[in-house]
Amino acid sequence: MKYVNKGIPSVDGRGLMMGKPAYTDDLAEQGSLVVKVLRSPHPFARIKSIVTDKALNLEGVECVLTHKDFERIPITRAGQGYPEPSPHDKFVLDDYVRHVGDEVAAVAAVDTETALAALDLIEVDYEILEPVLDFEKAFGNKIVIHPEPEIHEMFPIGFDPANNVAASYMMNVGEIEKTLQECDVVVESSFYTQAQAHAMMEPHAVNARIDYMGRLVLYSSTQTPFHVRRIISQALKYPLSKIRVIKPRVGGGFGGKQCVHGELLVSAITLRTGRPAKMAYTRKEVFESTFSRHPMRINIRLGASKEGILKGIDVDVLSDTGAYGEHALTVFMVTGSKVFPLYNKVESIRFGGRVVYTNHTPSGAFRGYGAIQGNFALESAIDILCEKLGADPVEFRLRNMIREGETSPIFEIMGEGTEGTAMVMETCKLDYCIKRGMELIGWKDKYPGSKTGGGKARGVGMAIAMQGSGIPYIDMGAAMIKLNDDGFFNLLVGATEIGQGSDTILVQIAAESLGVEPEKIIVYSSDSDLTPFDAGAYASSTTYVSGNAVKKAADGMSRMIIEEGARILGTAIEDTVFDGVSIISGDRSITLRDLSNKLFYNENQRQLVSAESYVGTKSPPPFMAGFAEVEVDTGTGKVEVLDYAAVVDCGTTINPNLARGQVEGALVQGIGMTLFEDVVYSKTGSLMSNSMMNYRIPTRREINGMHVEFAESYETSGPFGAKSVGEIGIDTPPAAITNAIYNAVGVRVRSLPATPEKVLMGMLGKAVKENGHG
Amino acid sequence: MKVRFLVNGEKKTFEVKPDEYLLDTLRNNNYKSVRRGCETSSCGICTVLMDGMPVASCSLLTAKAEGRHITTVEGIQEDAELLAGFFGREGADQCGYCNPSIALACYAMKRELKDPTDEEIKAYLVGNLCRCSGYSGQHRAIRAYLEVK
Numbered sequence: 001m002k003y004v005n006k007g008i009p010s011v012d013g014r015g016l017m018m019g020k021p022a023y024t025d026d027l028a029e030q031g032s033l034v035v036k037v038l039r040s041p042h043p044f045a046r047i048k049s050i051v052t053d054k055a056l057n058l059e060g061v062e063c064v065l066t067h068k069d070f071e072r073i074p075i076t077r078a079g080q081g082y083p084e085p086s087p088h089d090k091f092v093l094d095d096y097v098r099h100v101g102d103e104v105a106a107v108a109a110v111d112t113e114t115a116l117a118a119l120d121l122i123e124v125d126y127e128i129l130e131p132v133l134d135f136e137k138a139f140g141n142k143i144v145i146h147p148e149p150e151i152h153e154m155f156p157i158g159f160d161p162a163n164n165v166a167a168s169y170m171m172n173v174g175e176i177e178k179t180l181q182e183c184d185v186v187v188e189s190s191f192y193t194q195a196q197a198h199a200m201m202e203p204h205a206v207n208a209r210i211d212y213m214g215r216l217v218l219y220s221s222t223q224t225p226f227h228v229r230r231i232i233s234q235a236l237k238y239p240l241s242k243i244r245v246i247k248p249r250v251g252g253g254f255g256g257k258q259c260v261h262g263e264l265l266v267s268a269i270t271l272r273t274g275r276p277a278k279m280a281y282t283r284k285e286v287f288e289s290t291f292s293r294h295p296m297r298i299n300i301r302l303g304a305s306k307e308g309i310l311k312g313i314d315v316d317v318l319s320d321t322g323a324y325g326e327h328a329l330t331v332f333m334v335t336g337s338k339v340f341p342l343y344n345k346v347e348s349i350r351f352g353g354r355v356v357y358t359n360h361t362p363s364g365a366f367r368g369y370g371a372i373q374g375n376f377a378l379e380s381a382i383d384i385l386c387e388k389l390g391a392d393p394v395e396f397r398l399r400n401m402i403r404e405g406e407t408s409p410i411f412e413i414m415g416e417g418t419e420g421t422a423m424v425m426e427t428c429k430l431d432y433c434i435k436r437g438m439e440l441i442g443w444k445d446k447y448p449g450s451k452t453g454g455g456k457a458r459g460v461g462m463a464i465a466m467q468g469s470g471i472p473y474i475d476m477g478a479a480m481i482k483l484n485d486d487g488f489f490n491l492l493v494g495a496t497e498i499g500q501g502s503d504t505i506l507v508q509i510a511a512e513s514l515g516v517e518p519e520k521i522i523v524y525s526s527d528s529d530l531t532p533f534d535a536g537a538y539a540s541s542t543t544y545v546s547g548n549a550v551k552k553a554a555d556g557m558s559r560m561i562i563e564e565g566a567r568i569l570g571t572a573i574e575d576t577v578f579d580g581v582s583i584i585s586g587d588r589s590i591t592l593r594d595l596s597n598k599l600f601y602n603e604n605q606r607q608l609v610s611a612e613s614y615v616g617t618k619s620p621p622p623f624m625a626g627f628a629e630v631e632v633d634t635g636t637g638k639v640e641v642l643d644y645a646a647v648v649d650c651g652t653t654i655n656p657n658l659a660r661g662q663v664e665g666a667l668v669q670g671i672g673m674t675l676f677e678d679v680v681y682s683k684t685g686s687l688m689s690n691s692m693m694n695y696r697i698p699t700r701r702e703i704n705g706m707h708v709e710f711a712e713s714y715e716t717s718g719p720f721g722a723k724s725v726g727e728i729g730i731d732t733p734p735a736a737i738t739n740a741i742y743n744a745v746g747v748r749v750r751s752l753p754a755t756p757e758k759v760l761m762g763m764l765g766k767a768v769k770e771n772g773h774g
Numbered sequence: 775m776k777v778r779f780l781v782n783g784e785k786k787t788f789e790v791k792p793d794e795y796l797l798d799t800l801r802n803n804n805y806k807s808v809r810r811g812c813e814t815s816s817c818g819i820c821t822v823l824m825d826g827m828p829v830a831s832c833s834l835l836t837a838k839a840e841g842r843h844i845t846t847v848e849g850i851q852e853d854a855e856l857l858a859g860f861f862g863r864e865g866a867d868q869c870g871y872c873n874p875s876i877a878l879a880c881y882a883m884k885r886e887l888k889d890p891t892d893e894e895i896k897a898y899l900v901g902n903l904c905r906c907s908g909y910s911g912q913h914r915a916i917r918a919y920l921e922v923k
């Protein structure tokens with residue numbers, strides 16, 4: 001391969017480094033109205049009255065919107081396919097507020113100062129309601145967070161708002177109770193995962209204007225421009241045909257920009273005033289008023305025979321969706337569906353539970369969603385089981401895990417909200433990933449751990465993981481390639497570049513198919529007027545789904561070029577080839593440049609355009625093995641990750657450098673979640689971790705050794721053999737690191753993050769126990 | 775009030791409010807490469823150089839820049855391009871939102887530290903956060919940039 005599997009520089013990196021205007025807020029119209037939102041100081045309250053006269057009378061204020069200005073249309077902001085698998089439980093503005101930071105009113109003014117001053121002049125009389133803050137007490141609580149009659153599910157998702165349930169689910173393979181009874185060893189444990197904030201560096205931003213054709217045009221920092229367009233239309237009852245959503249450069253998403261954010265209010269203001277308007281979230285708003293990862297309690301039971309064969313998995317999940325149900329069911333499903341197939345030889349699996357509402361900031365999509373929570377529980381429990389069995393955890397996994405050519409009933413039973421899709425693992429290099437990871441970390445010498453003196457202990461731990469590649473039969477990607485005079489191409493894709501390198505790798509795929517240099521392909525992505533549709537950047541779909549669409553479109557373009565070339569050369573199509581520069585048949589040839597100039601100006605004039613779509617018929621999982629080496633300070637409980645080895649089977653890496661960046665970045669987010677990142681609320685429901693000072697993300701200093709490698713693998717259903725790579729990297733750190741902590745100091749961390757306090761308390765508790773027993 | 779200072783070598787006069795921060799002054803005057811990531815001086819995204827030293831423009835009152843040299847990435851295009859080359863080679867580019875701030879900090883570091891160790895580089899840049907890259911690729915690229923004399 002010439003351009004695929006090559007670490008070419010990203011197409012946009014140079015311009016971005018040099019500071020070119022590129023992000024949403026850089027592209028707001030000069031003189032835009034500044035939109036600010038009055039946000040609830042209470043976790044749960046009803047607005048008894050709201051008076052905006054004083055605010056409206058302030059000079060420079062153009063518009064104030066409250067719930068009274070909107071028709072009551074329940075929507076979901078989730079940004080998913082349609083019909084949506086998330087409950088329609090949100091109004092643009094409502095007379096209830098359900099979390100600190102929930103929207104009460106919006107003001108548009110000539111500048112920020114005036115807008116902020118106007119917020120102070122809005123008089124709100126709240127009936128303060130008792131909130132539900134503990135997700136373990138939400139189900140069936142007498143306090144009902146969503147009493148409004150209009151809300152509904154679009155298809156059965158187990159929605160039961162009277163009991164504070166946004167979604168619920170249950171499934172069985174085999175007979176779990178019987179299986180576990182027959183097992184020689186059964187372990188049972190509860191795990192807790194916390195909310196994590198995306199903390200993408202660019203805060204959410206959006207701006208709007210009415211263009212000279214009278215259409216509403218938005219720039220938005222979004223991962224799902226086409227879903228955003230649809231949701232604006234639904235929520236504001238404004239014709240889809242009059243809305244254009246442009247996704248410019250996005251400063252990171254990680255799922256945090258899959259949901260709609262300020263687009264609805266800013267659109268409403270521009271439509272009402274006719275004036276351009278803009279909104280850039282403050283960092284506090286990003287923390288309080290967007291989304292974070294679903295916190296979960298996962299109760300798990302595993303059973304095995306004394307020979308070390310895993311027989312049964314029983315998992316009950318309670319998930320906290322916060323104030324609104326974005327991704328309630330889909331994240332929940334993935335907690336099972338993207339971990340259970342790892343151990344496909346079990347007799348029985350039971351999986352079920354609920355997703356409940358609380359009066360916290362809503363949960364939403366976040367890289368590795370569901371999978372990271374499920375992986376922490378399952379891969380921790382496997383180590384617990386191995387200890388009880390006296391089995392080696394690596395040997396145990398090698399013996400029980402899924403292999404190439406095998407399948408799991410889970411693929412067919414569980415999808416994202418609906419049923420799944422049966423598939424056989426055409427590629428699964430997990431065995432290689434494990435063996436290579438062991439070498440990279442030095443497992444043989446280091447397992448399980450050692451005292452290093454000076455009050456430090458070291459340990460190694462590991463976990464295996466899988467993801468998917470898009471949502472089969474649901475999420476579609478499309479691409480269009482057009483030939484220009486002089487012989488270069490425009491590649492128009494719906495796929496949403498958010499920093500993951502989508503534009504670059506799609507160019508590489510097109511270049512490879514066409515055989516032309518990447519410089520000859522000008523990529524433009526995610527503009528609802530100009531590019532074809534794409535579901536968006538989520539569910540690890542871009543490389544596989546959008547990549548396949550690009551490949552099909554490029555193959556189509558090659559055929560057109562050959563046809564036109566053969567016509568001009570007067571040769572048979574079957575005998576004519578295109579080598580990327582010229583169209584050749586025997587001793588006759590014409591360069592693409594000459595051909596395209598002829599096609600534009602001289603002969604049989606026509607525009608060559610090839611447009612194709614792709615929707616997956618399966619979702620081939622990438623796999624990986626993650627190995628952590630940690631050092632624990634036995635005096636303070638502080639954990640340092642000394643080394644992390646990750647070996648990934650994502651099929652062909654379209655761009656190995658960018659793929660490595662995806663894995664490295666995801667690992668560091670996973671390490672942050674494992675060790676210290678934590679969304680923390682006060683007892684009264686306000687967010688304590690609402691600034692970058694109080695919500696700490698990893699800095700350069702925390703990052704030591706990191707070895708990322710890829711397994712040789714070729715998935716024939718993927719473009720040039722590729723599967724996805726965007727999410728898989730985040731899944732293993734929680735289990736691998738906590739397994740390593742256990743191997744270092746014998747403390748099992750069951751509740752993330754693994755803070756020094758928890759590790760220290762664990763060590764003290766262990767010491768007391770050991771001394772107590774003599 | 776009027777404040778006068780040099781931006782990328784050009785003499786400029788800005789009409790600002792006394793409590794206005796440099797980040798807003800620059801953005802309002804079309805220096806769009808300087809961007810915001812937080813309100814608490816915690817992320818480094820808004821980095822500019824004042825008399826050659828990195829400062830967080832989100833928490834520097836514009837009035838304090840009076841008479842100083844302010845440099846944005848537009849003022850160090852050659853170095854930014856050089857660094858971009860190394861980022862490209864290492865696959866260190868992701869969303870790019872942090873990149874201009876890192877270019878400025880690296881430019882200053884190159885002039886301030888002689889043959890820095892890995893630890894010194896990390897310490898110098900510790901306030902320049904990046905949520906995408908995981909830092910490893912950036913680190914390799916920055917090392918290569920520092921080696922160019």
Ligand code: FES
Pocket residue numbers: 809810811812813814815816817818819820821830831832833
């Ligand atoms: S914007 Fe975060 S430090 Fe200035």
Ligand code: FES
Pocket residue numbers: 201251252499867868869870871872873903904905906907
């Ligand atoms: S590349 Fe996205 S924040 Fe650094």
